[in-house]
Amino acid sequence: MRRALTVAATTAALLLPAGPLPVAQAGSAPAPTARWSAREAESFWTPDRMASAVPISRGGAPAAGNGTGQDFDGIPVVGRMFVMKGGGAYFCTASVVASPGRDLVLSAAHCLLGTDARQVAFVPQYTAGNPQPYGMFPILRDAAGRSKVWIDPRYRQLGADRGATLDVAFAQVGPDADGYPVEDVVGGNRLVTNAAFAHKKVSLIGYPASAARPRLCVNRTTKFTSGDPGIPGSFLRIACTGYPGGTSGGPFLTGYDARTETGDVVGVIGGWKTGGDTPDVSYSSYFGPDVRKLYEKALAGAKVA
Numbered sequence: 001m002r003r004a005l006t007v008a009a010t011t012a013a014l015l016l017p018a019g020p021l022p023v024a025q026a027g028s029a030p031a032p033t034a035r036w037s038a039r040e041a042e043s044f045w046t047p048d049r050m051a052s053a054v055p056i057s058r059g060g061a062p063a064a065g066n067g068t069g070q071d072f073d074g075i076p077v078v079g080r081m082f083v084m085k086g087g088g089a090y091f092c093t094a095s096v097v098a099s100p101g102r103d104l105v106l107s108a109a110h111c112l113l114g115t116d117a118r119q120v121a122f123v124p125q126y127t128a129g130n131p132q133p134y135g136m137f138p139i140l141r142d143a144a145g146r147s148k149v150w151i152d153p154r155y156r157q158l159g160a161d162r163g164a165t166l167d168v169a170f171a172q173v174g175p176d177a178d179g180y181p182v183e184d185v186v187g188g189n190r191l192v193t194n195a196a197f198a199h200k201k202v203s204l205i206g207y208p209a210s211a212a213r214p215r216l217c218v219n220r221t222t223k224f225t226s227g228d229p230g231i232p233g234s235f236l237r238i239a240c241t242g243y244p245g246g247t248s249g250g251p252f253l254t255g256y257d258a259r260t261e262t263g264d265v266v267g268v269i270g271g272w273k274t275g276g277d278t279p280d281v282s283y284s285s286y287f288g289p290d291v292r293k294l295y296e297k298a299l300a301g302a303k304v305a
Contacts, residue, residue, distance in 0.1 A: 007167075020158055021159050038177040039260065041138040045082050048129045050123070053082055055209040055246025068078040069204070069220030069242040074214040075261040076134055076186035078205045078251060079124035081107050083276035085114060093206045093214075093250035094122055097170070097191050097265060097295075101302050102183035104192070105137075107249030108270030109151045110160050122173050124186045134185050135176035144303075145167040148172040150298040158213040160274050164226075166284045167270035169249075170298035189251060189265040193292040197223035199224060199266065203256045204240050204282065206247025206269055215242055223254065224283060226272055235271045236284040238268035244279040252284050 064132035092111035097104050107124050114121070120139035124134060127276075141147045149171045155163040173182050175280070201223045207214050218241030224237035236252060243250070252267035267284025269275040276282045 002053040015245050030266055036138045036141050038136055038138055038174060044119055044179060045121050045136060049089055050082060050131055053091045055091055064170045067217045069215045069217035070300065071211060071213045072216045074125040076125045077189055077262050079122055080207050081111060081249060082121050084119040091246060092248045095251040096186055096188040098183065098188035099299060100155045102181040103172050103302060104298055105171050106265060106268060107169050108268050109155050109167045110171060110274045111249045111271060112149050112169045137173035137176055137182045140172045150240045150253060150294055150301060152294055164231050164271045165285050167274060168268060168291050168294060170295060172302045185224030186261060187262045189253060189262050190267050191295055193287045195266050199254050202238060203253040203263065204250060205236055205245050208242060208248045209227060209244045213260050231272060234286060236267045236286060239281050241280045243282050244261045247274050268275040
């Protein structure tokens with residue numbers, strides 16, 4: 001299953017504290033401080049280090065009767081989110097969400113949870129053949145050196161199972177090395193909340209483990225209500241083949257516009273068993289009032305210098 005590799009600290013704080021830099025491979029870098037610019041992110045996240053990053057693990061056997069996922073070249077608004085956790089480099093999927101500051105990205109909470117999550121950076125339309133087609137955007141830090149990530153505090157308190165309906169995170173990214181905000185460079189998806197669970201046509205995009213390119217599948221979604229009291233709630237469900245670890249945080253897009261290469265984001269891979277217990281059926285927390293409130297907190301927090 002797509003499950004985080006670290007245990008979340010029980011805290012009501014919304015920001016991830018930074019700490020000493022772990023070593024993922026040969027070489028060293030300075031410990032994180034409040035400063036974390038695009039040039040510093042590019043220096044740290046070299047092509048080799050990005051290639052060595054491993055996904056959040058997910059197991060399970062393939063399931064039958066699903067929509068067929070296919071590898072493709074990706075779209076600018078979706079990319080890999082790289083993060084150091086403990087002693088290693090990891091990645092999930094993230095996407096740009098439209099905001100007044102033009103500087104927010106959206107992923108799953110379990111991808112960015114944990115006191116040891118640091119050196120976080122978003123790379124739009126990453127592929128192995130072209131690792132930085134639109135540059136790199138660092139997740140900003142506050143004056144205390146904490147990454148500017150917003151996760152519902154109840155998700156931290158309840159954990160990934162009991163808090164599965166809250167598996168959503170927003171993060172503020174700084175400008176690229178040329179000073180441009182991410183939405184000016186690649187565009188942004190529109191956040192849609194309080195929509196239906198069932199959609200006739202959803203584009204699911206994610207970065208699978210060990211794949212050189214992202215994956216796309218188009219299929220309908222249905223409502224799934226858990227019968228497990230340990231993982232309560234209702235979720236969006238989509239049957240799409242080939243979405244293992246690394247795809248967590250990938251957007252569920254409706255109304256996709258091929259001209260702008262953007263759409264309406266109604267979910268992200270996560271939630272029930274942090275996205276599903278097979279690589280061929282994925283889930284999302286429902287984007288209801290709680291997600292709207294979290295987005296509004298992110299907007300308010302992003303305005304603070």
